[in-house]
Amino acid sequence: MDKSKEDALIARDPEITWEDEESLALDNYNGAKALLDVLDQEGVELIFGYPGGSLLALYDALLDSSIRHILPRHEQSAVHAADAYARVSGKVGVCLATSGPGAANMVTGIANAYMDSIPLVILTGQVSTQLLGTDSFQEVDITGITMPITKHSYLVKDARDIPRIVKEAFYIASTGRPGPVLIDLPKNIMAAEVTEPYPSKVALKSYKFFTKGNSGQISEAAKALAQSKKPIVYAGGGVITSGAGKILQEMLEKANLPVVTTLMGIGSVPSKHPNHLGMVGMHGTITANLAVDECDLLIAIGVRFDDRVTSGLKHRFATKAKVIHIDIDPAEIGKVIRAHIPIVGDAKLVLEEFLTKINPPAIQDWWNELRSWQKEYPLSYEQDGRLNPQTILEAMGKISGEEAVVVTDVGQHQMWAAQFCPVNQERHFITSAGLGTMGFGLPAAIGAQFAKPDSLVFLVTGDGSLQMSIHELATAVQYHLPIKIVLMNNGVLGMVRQMQKMLFNERFSQIQLDANPDFVKLADAYGIKGRRVEQADQVEDALKEAVATPGPFLLDFTISPDEVVLPFVPAGQGITEILEGKE
Amino acid sequence: MLHTLAVMVENDPGVLARVSGLFSRRGYNIYSLTVCQTENPDLSMMTIVVEGDSQVIEQVTKQLHKLVVVHKVTNLSQESVVNRELALIRVKVKSDTRLEVLQTVDIFRGRVVDMGKNNLTIELTGDEEKIDAFVRTMRSYGILELVRTGKIAIARSDN
Numbered sequence: 001m002d003k004s005k006e007d008a009l010i011a012r013d014p015e016i017t018w019e020d021e022e023s024l025a026l027d028n029y030n031g032a033k034a035l036l037d038v039l040d041q042e043g044v045e046l047i048f049g050y051p052g053g054s055l056l057a058l059y060d061a062l063l064d065s066s067i068r069h070i071l072p073r074h075e076q077s078a079v080h081a082a083d084a085y086a087r088v089s090g091k092v093g094v095c096l097a098t099s100g101p102g103a104a105n106m107v108t109g110i111a112n113a114y115m116d117s118i119p120l121v122i123l124t125g126q127v128s129t130q131l132l133g134t135d136s137f138q139e140v141d142i143t144g145i146t147m148p149i150t151k152h153s154y155l156v157k158d159a160r161d162i163p164r165i166v167k168e169a170f171y172i173a174s175t176g177r178p179g180p181v182l183i184d185l186p187k188n189i190m191a192a193e194v195t196e197p198y199p200s201k202v203a204l205k206s207y208k209f210f211t212k213g214n215s216g217q218i219s220e221a222a223k224a225l226a227q228s229k230k231p232i233v234y235a236g237g238g239v240i241t242s243g244a245g246k247i248l249q250e251m252l253e254k255a256n257l258p259v260v261t262t263l264m265g266i267g268s269v270p271s272k273h274p275n276h277l278g279m280v281g282m283h284g285t286i287t288a289n290l291a292v293d294e295c296d297l298l299i300a301i302g303v304r305f306d307d308r309v310t311s312g313l314k315h316r317f318a319t320k321a322k323v324i325h326i327d328i329d330p331a332e333i334g335k336v337i338r339a340h341i342p343i344v345g346d347a348k349l350v351l352e353e354f355l356t357k358i359n360p361p362a363i364q365d366w367w368n369e370l371r372s373w374q375k376e377y378p379l380s381y382e383q384d385g386r387l388n389p390q391t392i393l394e395a396m397g398k399i400s401g402e403e404a405v406v407v408t409d410v411g412q413h414q415m416w417a418a419q420f421c422p423v424n425q426e427r428h429f430i431t432s433a434g435l436g437t438m439g440f441g442l443p444a445a446i447g448a449q450f451a452k453p454d455s456l457v458f459l460v461t462g463d464g465s466l467q468m469s470i471h472e473l474a475t476a477v478q479y480h481l482p483i484k485i486v487l488m489n490n491g492v493l494g495m496v497r498q499m500q501k502m503l504f505n506e507r508f509s510q511i512q513l514d515a516n517p518d519f520v521k522l523a524d525a526y527g528i529k530g531r532r533v534e535q536a537d538q539v540e541d542a543l544k545e546a547v548a549t550p551g552p553f554l555l556d557f558t559i560s561p562d563e564v565v566l567p568f569v570p571a572g573q574g575i576t577e578i579l580e581g582k583e
Numbered sequence: 584m585l586h587t588l589a590v591m592v593e594n595d596p597g598v599l600a601r602v603s604g605l606f607s608r609r610g611y612n613i614y615s616l617t618v619c620q621t622e623n624p625d626l627s628m629m630t631i632v633v634e635g636d637s638q639v640i641e642q643v644t645k646q647l648h649k650l651v652v653v654h655k656v657t658n659l660s661q662e663s664v665v666n667r668e669l670a671l672i673r674v675k676v677k678s679d680t681r682l683e684v685l686q687t688v689d690i691f692r693g694r695v696v697d698m699g700k701n702n703l704t705i706e707l708t709g710d711e712e713k714i715d716a717f718v719r720t721m722r723s724y725g726i727l728e729l730v731r732t733g734k735i736a737i738a739r740s741d742n
Contacts, residue, residue, distance in 0.1 A: 147601060148608050152651040155597070172651060206593065206654040331645035334638070 031159040031185070032061040034194040035123075038166040039067055041198050044094050046070060046085065046450055047123075048078040052098020053138060054125030057190040070450065070479065073471040075102050077443035079109025080469075083118050084447030087430050088405060090243070092174050093118065093447070098125040100138030103184075104145065108437060110180050111149040115434025116237060116264060119178035121169050122150075128188040129157060143184050151179030159192035164199050171202045176209030177329040178241060209328060213345030213353065221299070221324045221341045222357035225255065228297035228322070230366045233257050234280065237264030237433070238302015238327060244348035245269065245426045248301070251351055255360040258370055260288040262303055263418055266429040271422045277370065278379065281309035282569050283415040286377035289567075289575045291370055292318050301326045302347045305336035306434065307571070316574045326350050377567075379419055387536045389413060389488050392557055393420040395539045396458060396486060399547060404456040405430065405448050409441030409465030412494035415565040417460045439468025442485075446472060449481040456484065456547065463489045463516055473526040476552045484546045485523075485554040490561040491516055498564045502579060523554040530554035585614055586640045587666065587736050590629040590647055591655040594620050598652045602629060605650065611635065611643050615733030626654065630735045659736045666736035670714045671696070673704045675725035684724055691717045702727055 035058065039047070048070045051059045062069055072078050075097040082093030093113075097106050103124040113120045126132070127139045143153045152172050154165045169181040225231055239248055245268045252259055252275045259269050260280040269276050278285030280292055292298065298321040303309075310317040314337055325332075325339035326347055333342040343350055381390040393416055400406070406421050407430040408414040414431055423429040430448055432440035445459040466487060476483050488494075493511040500508050523530035529549055533542045533556065546553040568579040592598050599618060606613050614632040621628050633643055640658065647656045659666075676684050681703070688695060688705050691713065697704035707717055711734060718729065 143597065144600065147604050204651065207651050208648075329649070331642065331649055333645075335642060 028193040029195070030057060030061075030191050031156075031162050031194055032057040032190040034159070034162045034196070035166060035185070035190070036061050036065040036067060038163050038198055039094065040065065042166070042170045043091070047094045047096050048072060048081040048085070048447065049096030049123075050075045050078055050098065050102055052100075052102045052125055054099040054127060054187040055096070055185075055190070057187070058096075058125070058185070069096075070446075070475070072443060072446065072475045074469070075105035076109045076439070077446070077469055077472050077475070079106045079113065079120070079122065080437075080440050080443035081447035081450070082120055083109060083113045083116075084407060084430050084444035085451045086113075086118050086120060086447075087116075088427050088448045088451035090427065091119075092170055093120045094123070095120065096123040098138065099127055099142075099187075100140045102138075103142040104140050107145060107149070108435075110146055110182070112432055112435045112437045112440060113180045114149040114151070116432070117178050117241065118180065119173040120180040121166075121173055122180055122182040124182060124184050125190075126155070126184045126186040129186045130188070132186065143182060146182050149180070150182045151177075153182040153184070155184040156186065156189050159189045159194045160196045162189075162194060163196050167199050168202050168204060171204070172207060176207075210330075210344050211328070211346040211349055213326065213343040213350035215353065217341055217343045218350060218353050219357055221343065221354060222359070224297055224322055224324060224341060225299070226359045226361055228361050229363060230295045230369075231257055231297040231299060231361060231363065232291050232295040232321075233259040234262075234292065234298055234300045234303055235259055235265040235268045236262040236301065236303030238347050239265055239268040240426045241302065242328070242347040242349075243426070244301070244351050247348060247351045247355060249273070251355050251358070254355065255358055256363065256367070257299075258291060258367070260284070260292060262306070262309060263431060263433045265303070266418060266431075267423045267426045270424045272424070277374070279418055281306075281575070282311070282571070283419065283565050283567065284309075284569075285379055285419075286567050286578055287370060287373040289569065289578060290373050290377075293320075293574075293576045294369075295321045297322050297324070299324045299326075300337075300339075301351070303327070304332050309575075310336060311569060311571060311573055311575055313572070313574060385536055387534060387539065387557060387559060389416040389557075389559055389563055390420050391536055392486065392488070392539055392559075393417060393460070395543055396460075397422040399540070399543045400456055400458060404428070404458055405452060407431070407441055407445040407448050407457060407459045409459070409461040410436045410438045411462045411465055412498060412563070412565050413460050413462045413465075413488040415495075416488070419565075421460070438465040441465055442469045442472040442476075442483075445483045445485075446475055446479075446481055449483055450479075457482070459483055459485045461485060461487055462494060463487065463491065463513055463519070464493045466519075467513075467516075470522070473523065473528055473552070477527050481552060482550060483552045484543075485552065486543075487519060487554060487556050488559050489516070489519065489556050490559045490563065492561040494561065494563070495565070497561060498568075501564070502568065503570055519554060519556045528552045528554055530556060532556045532558065534558045584636065585632055585634055585660075587659040587664065587734060588629075588631045588633060588640075588644070588647070589655075589657040589659050589736065590631055590653060591621075592618075592627050592629055592650075593652045593654070594625055594627040595652065598627065599629075601650055601652055602631075602647070605646055606631075606633070606643075609642075609646060611639065617733045617735050630733070632734050657738070659738060663739040664736045665739055666710055666734050667708050668711055668714050668734050669732045670707045670718070671704060671730050672707065672718065672721055672726060673697075673702050673728040674721050675701060675727055676703050677701065680724055684721075687717075687720055693717065
């Protein structure tokens with residue numbers, strides 16, 4: 001009998017018991033060992049994972065592997081940590097969870113990575129192939145569940161496919177528009193013998209992407225720029241993914257172009273760069289929003305025209321502009337906003353060619369207009385001696401220097417951080433943008449600290465978000481991660497409260513977090529030092545103490561629930577219909 | 584407007600779910616979908632009839648291309664194509680209508696493939712309009728059961 005048929009029969013033979021599989025696991029070169037070897041050859045140093053019954057062979061093999069395994073306290077955190085590790089390091093993040101509940105707990109993390117185009121390889125345990133589809137213990141159809149939130153997925157039905165599949169998964173996750181790829185690994189497959197070598201190259205007939213932009217279109221774009229009177233560069237996460245930040249800055253300087261960034265684009269251009277008008281969109285600067293509304297040429301790079309920027313109103317977004325759209329994903333071009341000059345390609349390669357072709361346009365009048373807006377509508381807050389979030393973030397910016405990585409959770413504090421944290425480098429501002437996942441922050445800070453063990457990592461979080469993954473304080477302690485937690489504690493779900501205040505006539509509904517713990521005592525219970533800060537004049541001292549203290553540190557800043565994020569363009573309003581919050 | 588897409592995909596389990604899931608979650612309206620293995624056992628051809636304006640079809644095509652399992656997407660509505668559907672229709676007949684029905688089947692170049700005491704099962708192939716017309720005609724006799732495959736299509740050869 002043909003070997004593959006024989007193996008298939010063995011795989012389906014119900015006579016093989018779990019005990020047999022486990023003994024097989026110890027003796028042979030099996031799926032689990034092959035998997036770890038391939039990961040090793042792919043350059044994986046870290047896996048964030050959580051063990052379980054269907055992964056016993058793999059966890060056994062891990063004992064003999066050089067790959068380091070990090071144990072968070074929840075599978076969702078494993079994905080968020082791998083996600084932030086990928087964002088900071090530029091490598092593919094790897095996470096692992098057992099079948100059933102373990103895999104299902106990863107769903108939010110996978111969706112988060114998918115929305116922000118983060119390269120991940122997600123490994124899930126699965127019940128043995130002979131039990132598949134029988135509703136067996138801890139069985140869940142994870143490839144089915146995650147189909148809409150993965151770039152691609154595999155259910156391995158033959159152990160000999162493992163080397164090829166893992167190689168393909170890394171290739172798919174990290175090339176083109178990056179994204180999460182899931183590999184579902186049945187228990188008996190992990191235990192089955194493998195003799196297949198590691199493939200030297202990937203042969204995927206149907207997977208294609210274009211990195212080099214069309215030269216004709218790039219020339220067309222350069223022509224449009226030369227003719228424009230009011231150009232704006234609109235930079236997104238794709239700039240960071242392709243490592244195009246430096247070339248983008250060169251372009252801005254060569255042609256003296258103004259730039260706005262998306263939330264994902266923060267760090268693509270240094271915050272303090274004189275040509276930077278700030279973030280665009282719902283909580284963007286007024287100047288950035290007015291500039292996009294008024295421009296005659298919008299050079300969109302690595303953006304997807306998210307509705308938090310366009311307010312979902314395509315007919316009212318940059319209506320006077322000719323749009324140049326540079327993106328590696330052809331499906332993004334024309335999805336929301338019509339592109340007059342579409343350029344499919346890698347942002348870095350396209351900009352390199354574009355830079356050689358551009359003639360700086362005469363736009364002094366445009367700059368005068370922009371500068372007058374900047375003067376009239378600065379990002380400001382009341383400096384009345386109260387302890388407010390902006391003071392905390394500005395002090396943090398001063399202390400952190402250029403090397404710190406800022407990780408945020410989701411909510412008001414995230415938007416304040418986007419507005420007020422100076423970010424000088426790519427991959428130094430880590431936030432859950434597309435999905436807006438509360439609870440992302442702490443596990444992401446853990447992943448970021450693993451990616452840059454020697455860097456200062458700040459987590460800016462809120463009392464609502466932190467409690468969604470507070471168990472990860474234990475992980476930070478276990479691995480001695482010196483994360484500095486800046487908690488903006490207002491005792492409410494601040495962003496929801498703000499919207500109820502401004503859009504629902506102050507009818508507050510279910511936003512009160514009355515039974516909040518004493519966060520400093522809670523940190524103490526985990527073995528983490530902390531300090532409560534209630535006065536503005538203590539901010540700097542407290543931050544210095546946190547940075548000077550080895551290990552993790554929690555700063556619990558008491559802020560008022562009445563603090564709001566401004567400016568604010570309510571969803572569904574035009575981008576110039578800005579609530580400034582001035583009385 | 585209806586567009587016919589010929590989508591060449593890998594012949595693997597789960598591919599249909601990936602493709603149909605893409606349509607449902609992005610809100611594209613599938614009018615009909617047929618799929619079967621091609622002359623190459625590694626590949627299947629899906630013929631998908633989808634409703635939408637040119638912008639929707641452009642997005643559908645681009646999104647389909649993003650699936651790793653999709654090899655090629657061709658919009659057949661823009662070319663000269665041959666398209667067919669197969670229908671099996673069970674029609675009620677009485678002794679006085681049987682002949683009439685058989686004559687109609689003959690006119691439409693259908694075939695009787697099963698016969699009961701009071702009914703006939705008819706096989707009919709043709710384009711959508713022809714099958715629609717036949718179904719309309721049969722309605723007056725009483726349709727007991729009807730199944731249609733949905734459209735399959737192929738581009739006409741150049742020569």
